[in-house]
Amino acid sequence: MGGIAIPMPKIFTMFSSFSMASLALPGMSGFVAEFIVFFGIITSQKYLLISKLGITFVMAIGIILTPIYSLSMLRQMFYGYKLFNAPNSYVFDSGPRELFVSIAIFIPVIGIGMYPDFVLSLSVDKVEVLLSNFVYR
Numbered sequence: 001m002g003g004i005a006i007p008m009p010k011i012f013t014m015f016s017s018f019s020m021a022s023l024a025l026p027g028m029s030g031f032v033a034e035f036i037v038f039f040g041i042i043t044s045q046k047y048l049l050i051s052k053l054g055i056t057f058v059m060a061i062g063i064i065l066t067p068i069y070s071l072s073m074l075r076q077m078f079y080g081y082k083l084f085n086a087p088n089s090y091v092f093d094s095g096p097r098e099l100f101v102s103i104a105i106f107i108p109v110i111g112i113g114m115y116p117d118f119v120l121s122l123s124v125d126k127v128e129v130l131l132s133n134f135v136y137r
Contacts, residue, residue: 003078003079003080003081004077004078005078005079007093008092008093008094009093010093010094010098010099011093011094011098012078014094014099014102014103014106015074015078016074016078017106017109018105018106018109019070019071019073019074021109021113022066022070023066023067023070023071024063024066026113027110027113027114028109028110028112028113029108029109029110029112029113029116030113031113032112032113032116034059034063037059038056038059041055041056041059042056
């Protein structure tokens, strides 16, 4: 699949944007998710300090390895070498339907990244019930 960034720029743009969201770029939903997990582990009173450090270290390794994998995959897929010298007549860029679906998925990714309280407020009641049942006993 190497070298498809030039004949398919719309798909390349959306694919790259979703990859950046999974890398936890600030302003996107992945950043909010990772921040909440880190903050929850660090402020938790249930775990000992050594456990918190171990979990944080493993998460940090994942945060380092994820961009390496994702960016190298993007580079190979969109700018890498073609394995076969076949003509690109079968490769089409996204049409209006695919672009609409991609944008419809991308808007919540940015929306949750910019204003996460909208989604987090939907689960406040359930989280309070869980906390009252399991933590405050």
